[in-house]
Amino acid sequence: MTMDFLFSHLQKVSRLNWGIFFILLLVAAVGWGLLISAAGGDFHHWAFKQVVRFIVGITIMFFLALIDLRWWLHFSYVFYGIALFLLGGVEFLGFIGKGGQRWIDLYIIQLQPSELMKIALVMALARYFHSQSSPIPFYKLLFPLFLIIAPVLLVLRQPDLGTAMILMMGGGSLFFLAGVSLWYFGAALLVGGACSPILWNFLHDYQKKRILTFFDPTQDLLKTGYHITQSKIALGSGGFWGKGYMQGTQAYLNFLPEKQTDFIFTLLCEEWGFVGGFFLLSLYVLLIVMGFRITLTTQNDFGRFVAAGMTMTFFLYAFINVAMVMGLVPVVGVPLPLVSYGGTAMLTILMGFGFLLSVGLHRNIKIPQLSIGVF
Amino acid sequence: MIDKKDTQFLRRALFLGIIQIGLVIILLGRMYYLQIFEGSYYRLLAEGNRIATRPLVPLRGQIYDRNKIPLAQNETSFRAILLTDKKDEVEETLNTLSDLISLPREEKEETIRMARKKKGLDSLIIKDNLTWEEVSAIELHASELPGVSIEVGSRRKYPLKLEGAHLLGYVSSPSEKEQEEDPMLTISGLKVGKGGVEKFYDRQLRGIPGHSAFEVNATRKIVRELHQTPSVPGEDIHLTIDARLQDYAQDVLSNYESASAVVIDIQTGGILALVSVPAFDPNLFPQGISHKDWGQLRDNPYVPMTNKAISGLYPPGSTIKLLVALAALQSGVINEDTPVHCPGYMYIGNHKFHCYRKEGHGTVNVSRAISESCDVFFYEVAKKVGIETLSKVFTDFGIGLGGLEGFPHLKKGLVPTKTWKKEKKKTNWTVSDTILTSIGQGYMLATPLELAVATARLVAGGKRLLPRLEGQESSSFPGMGYNEAYLKLITEAMDETVNKPTGTAFRNRIQVAGKEMGGKTGTSQVRRISMQEREAGLTKTFHLPWKYREHGLFVGFAPVHAPRYVIAVVVEHAGGPALAIQAARDILLQAQLLEKDAAS
Numbered sequence: 004m005t006m007d008f009l010f011s012h013l014q015k016v017s018r019l020n021w022g023i024f025f026i027l028l029l030v031a032a033v034g035w036g037l038l039i040s041a042a043g044g045d046f047h048h049w050a051f052k053q054v055v056r057f058i059v060g061i062t063i064m065f066f067l068a069l070i071d072l073r074w075w076l077h078f079s080y081v082f083y084g085i086a087l088f089l090l091g092g093v094e095f096l097g098f099i100g101k102g103g104q105r106w107i108d109l110y111i112i113q114l115q116p117s118e119l120m121k122i123a124l125v126m127a128l129a130r131y132f133h134s135q136s137s138p139i140p141f142y143k144l145l146f147p148l149f150l151i152i153a154p155v156l157l158v159l160r161q162p163d164l165g166t167a168m169i170l171m172m173g174g175g176s177l178f179f180l181a182g183v184s185l186w187y188f189g190a191a192l193l194v195g196g197a198c199s200p201i202l203w204n205f206l207h208d209y210q211k212k213r214i215l216t217f218f219d220p221t222q223d224l225l226k227t228g229y230h231i232t233q234s235k236i237a238l239g240s241g242g243f244w245g246k247g248y249m250q251g252t253q254a255y256l257n258f259l260p261e262k263q264t265d266f267i268f269t270l271l272c273e274e275w276g277f278v279g280g281f282f283l284l285s286l287y288v289l290l291i292v293m294g295f296r297i298t299l300t301t302q303n304d305f306g307r308f309v310a311a312g313m314t315m316t317f318f319l320y321a322f323i324n325v326a327m328v329m330g331l332v333p334v335v336g337v338p339l340p341l342v343s344y345g346g347t348a349m350l351t352i353l354m355g356f357g358f359l360l361s362v363g364l365h366r367n368i369k370i371p372q373l374s375i376g377v378f
Numbered sequence: 379m380i381d382k383k384d385t386q387f388l389r390r391a392l393f394l395g396i397i398q399i400g401l402v403i404i405l406l407g408r409m410y411y412l413q414i415f416e417g418s419y420y421r422l423l424a425e426g427n428r429i430a431t432r433p434l435v436p437l438r439g440q441i442y443d444r445n446k447i448p449l450a451q452n453e454t455s456f457r458a459i460l461l462t463d464k465k466d467e468v469e470e471t472l473n474t475l476s477d478l479i480s481l482p483r484e485e486k487e488e489t490i491r492m493a494r495k496k497k498g499l500d501s502l503i504i505k506d507n508l509t510w511e512e513v514s515a516i517e518l519h520a521s522e523l524p525g526v527s528i529e530v531g532s533r534r535k536y537p538l539k540l541e542g543a544h545l546l547g548y549v550s551s552p553s554e555k556e557q558e559e560d561p562m563l564t565i566s567g568l569k570v571g572k573g574g575v576e577k578f579y580d581r582q583l584r585g586i587p588g589h590s591a592f593e594v595n596a597t598r599k600i601v602r603e604l605h606q607t608p609s610v611p612g613e614d615i616h617l618t619i620d621a622r623l624q625d626y627a628q629d630v631l632s633n634y635e636s637a638s639a640v641v642i643d644i645q646t647g648g649i650l651a652l653v654s655v656p657a658f659d660p661n662l663f664p665q666g667i668s669h670k671d672w673g674q675l676r677d678n679p680y681v682p683m684t685n686k687a688i689s690g691l692y693p694p695g696s697t698i699k700l701l702v703a704l705a706a707l708q709s710g711v712i713n714e715d716t717p718v719h720c721p722g723y724m725y726i727g728n729h730k731f732h733c734y735r736k737e738g739h740g741t742v743n744v745s746r747a748i749s750e751s752c753d754v755f756f757y758e759v760a761k762k763v764g765i766e767t768l769s770k771v772f773t774d775f776g777i778g779l780g781g782l783e784g785f786p787h788l789k790k791g792l793v794p795t796k797t798w799k800k801e802k803k804k805t806n807w808t809v810s811d812t813i814l815t816s817i818g819q820g821y822m823l824a825t826p827l828e829l830a831v832a833t834a835r836l837v838a839g840g841k842r843l844l845p846r847l848e849g850q851e852s853s854s855f856p857g858m859g860y861n862e863a864y865l866k867l868i869t870e871a872m873d874e875t876v877n878k879p880t881g882t883a884f885r886n887r888i889q890v891a892g893k894e895m896g897g898k899t900g901t902s903q904v905r906r907i908s909m910q911e912r913e914a915g916l917t918k919t920f921h922l923p924w925k926y927r928e929h930g931l932f933v934g935f936a937p938v939h940a941p942r943y944v945i946a947v948v949v950e951h952a953g954g955p956a957l958a959i960q961a962a963r964d965i966l967l968q969a970q971l972l973e974k975d976a977a978s
Contacts, residue, residue, distance in 0.1 A: 234425075239416050240423065243414055252422055258427050272409065272413060281409070283618075299388065311391060318398050331405075369674050
């Protein structure tokens with residue numbers, strides 16, 4: 004029995020998508036190199052912790068990957084429930100930091116429930132749509148809409164525009180894949196557009212400022228516009244080949260804000276130029292392509308929804324962050340996946356890849372639609 | 379069912395994939411645009427972020443006298459400088475600073491104004507000449523004063539103080555107009571010469587600024603210096619001035635309200651002393667003069683800011699008779715014995731011209747006319763010589779030419795001619811004009827420097843001597859074609875003026891054997907003595923209010939038998955020449971004593 008169990012798991016390990024692991028390792032390594040540079044050549048300042056986090060994260064990833072997908076199907080609402088509870092918890096337990104109550108201090112690791120929620124939402128929606136047949140009537144969309152709106156409202160309260168965007172766009176793309184009529188999307192856009200002046204009033208002043216600054220960064224060069232202007236200077240001054248490793252003047256002289264977290268892509272582009280930026284984006288594209296391959300080759304609905312959702316979430320992370328530092332979207336506080344300094348984003352993303360790998364391992368199993376409606 | 383759902387999923391997944399590819403292409407395009415299309419622009423911005431340059435103010439050249447005594451030096455000073463490109467923070471920083479050190483409001487506003495004018499990151503001097511207490515206060519509160527640092531600099535010091543004021547001028551921050559003309563002067567902390575030698579030799583003294591480029595971080599702290607182009611110090615200037623004589627002359631003249639003197643060495647043309655009284659302390663200026671001090675200087679009735687030795691214009695009075703005599707001799711109108719009878723007056727038409735001696739001189743020749751200053755002799759002679767010849771001789775001897783071309787505030791005297799009068803006064807020249815000119819009154823004006831130069835040219839044997847302030851070597855000056863016998867006759871008459879009991883300066887002669895002086899006295903009227911006053915017995919002006927009294931003049935040389943030093947002294951409103959003669963006597967004697975010191 005135990006031998007069988009061990010054997011089946013060893014067999015699973017051999018069937019794992021090692022290509023994904025290899026690229027994840029490469030991306031993380033790029034991040035370590037940048038963190039060493041950001042710390043002025045000091046490995047222990049940031050990079051060491053990030054290596055430890057990666058090792059912990061990758062272990063968790065493999066652990067999640069080996070667990071049977073059907074188990075995850077049953078566990079997904081619980082997972083979502085826990086994430087939603089924690090997200091509500093930061094309202095009461097969280098502490099103020101970085102302009103938002105985004106953290107729960109678990110003593111060992113500072114946890115961002117909003118990060119967990121990005122995965123939990125994908126799981127919950129995948130489970131829900133797994134049980135639905137196309138076309139889905141409108142009343143059956145109310146529950147998954149609630150699944151999205153509840154955490155979105157909570158993260159907006161924190162306030163965390165970036166997570167809200169990822170949750171809405173990630174969730175929305177699952178709606179789209181589930182075959183929800185395009186008319187609904189059109190209607191949602193109309194309603195959203197009509198409501199935006201009202202929503203504007205709910206935004207914090209600094210968020211309004213960020214959005215206004217996005218449209219005209221020169222208006223407020225020394226305060227809100229400072230980040231994006233300096234970021235563009237750093238990025239642009241990198242040129243084609245870059246200034247060379249550890250030679251980034253903008254970062255080294257502290258002109259670059261948050262150079263180890265949200266703006267680390269700028270550091271890469273300053274020191275490694277267009278070549279460096281292109282290299283990292285290519286790695287991201289490779290991961291997304293691999294995610295897509297799993298999505299398209301998976302036989303069961305739950306699996307492909309999970310794969311598509313995780314891939315989409317990962318894409319959104321990368322896209323929003325890179326677009327943000329290049330001044331294409333407002334500064335919303337989304338880290339560069341696997342590269343930015345920070346524990347929970349790393350953990351979330353590797354967990355996401357854990358689920359993706361699990362889907363990949365179990366792509367051929369058939370999972371029947373659950374007879375019980377919602378739960 | 380399942381198949382239909384599958385195709386829809388596939389289609390939509392593909393659609394999402396295409397959107398993602400599109401978005402990635404947008405990112406790459408943006409990256410290409412920023413890094414390659416606009417890369418050089420952003421590189422420039424990054425450099426601007428990173429590199430701040432600070433001009434290095436060159437050390438100003440020092441000024442020495444002929445014996446290498448320093449007249450203008452540089453002294454170490456500490457100053458607070460501000461390095462920032464955040465203009466809106468300047469005022470706040472200065473407010474914090476003014477709690478720590480005394481910072482007058484005008485200075486604060488000036489710094490803010492300068493900060494607004496400068497582009498990018500540049501350094502500004504907030505306050506110069508900090509005391510030790512202020513330096514330590516700033517260092518202690520460095521964290522509250524972003525961009526403020528202490529710099530070691532130099533400040534100008536004038537050891538001679540009052541004695542050097544007019545001669546040396548002073549240095550001060552350049553005016554806005556000067557900065558527009560020469561952008562180099564916009565460098566914070568660079569001082570330029572204002573007046574005197576400091577301005578005359580400003581180009582040489584100033585030096586060439588260097589600059590230091592250094593890397594700064596986002597909080598404007600200097601990380602390291604990248605490169606430095608050192609400044610080139612200004613050249614030192616060695617003047618012909620003898621500081622001890624300058625000092626002494628200033629002391630002598632300080633006994634009077636308002637006076638000036640010039641001493642020239644006829645061997646070189648070098649100016650040994652150039653003094654104007656009252657003076658001011660040039661040390662007040664390099665650090666910025668206070669409003670109170672400036673007000674006092676400006677409102678003083680004796681105009682301490684004016685260097686009267688070069689810009690005071692006076693009717694030369696009887697001192698001009700030397701040149702009138704030379705003109706008459708040279709043109710053959712008289713010879714050394716030609717007699718003229720002086721009854722104490724002369725009529726031209728029905729206008730009566732008085733001699734300075736009311737009872738007349740009797741019959742005089744040219745020597746006596748000079749030594750006893752007979753006006754009637756010169757009236758008669760001038761009438762025959764004519765104004766054209768007179769003005770040519772005056773001009774030959776440097777009257778109306780200034781003397782030190784380009785020296786700040788230098789004025790030129792006036793030698794009237796027929797055409798000049800026609801142009802300026804719109805009337806014809808009359809004999810009366812010639813007669814007034816022959817005794818240095820009327821339209822004629824000269825500066826003390828011009829009088830000294832004219833005398834030097836006479837005493838030096840009719841050579842075209844040029845006055846100068848720099849250089850020690852003796853010069854041979856070209857002759858001007860005047861008969862040396864006549865020149866000798868005139869210098870002998872000057873000897874008699876001082877050393878013959880009948881001479882006008884006899885009472886104030888130098889009584890040290892071998893060091894005697896020769897000279898000519900002069901009195902120049904500030905206003906005409908009216909007929910009524912003359913009838914009331916008033917021919918002298920001692921008891922008139924100060925500003926109506928006559929100026930006292932004296933030009934002289936020493937030693938009388940081997941002339942070397944020439945002097946011109948003007949004592950304003952002295953009521954007569956006595957004070958000027960006394961001053962000249964003391965200064966000429968001192969010049970000879972100092973020479974002996976130097977020799978031994």
